[in-house]
Amino acid sequence: METKNITAVEKLAILLEIKEGIIGLNAKARKFGISKASIQVWRQRYKVYSFEGLKPKM
Numbered sequence: 001m002e003t004k005n006i007t008a009v010e011k012l013a014i015l016l017e018i019k020e021g022i023i024g025l026n027a028k029a030r031k032f033g034i035s036k037a038s039i040q041v042w043r044q045r046y047k048v049y050s051f052e053g054l055k056p057k058m
Contacts, residue, residue, distance in 0.1 A: 006032070008054035011042050 006014075014032070017023050018039070029036045045053030 006034070008051060008056075011054040012046070012051060014039065015043055015046055 014028055018025055018028055023031075025036055025039055029039055042054055047053075
């Protein structure tokens with residue numbers, strides 16, 4: 001499976017669209033070809049660490 005390189009800014013935009021009800025979690029996951037679990041992990045990291053939690057780990 002190919003790894004998607006989604007930036008922290010793109011992750012934040014995805015989370016905000018889902019939160020505002022613009023698009024649902026399932027639809028967004030399908031649109032970007034990523035798993036719902038990934039989005040849920042981003043959501044949790046954002047909740048705990050804010051924007052820094054969305055950046056790739058080095």
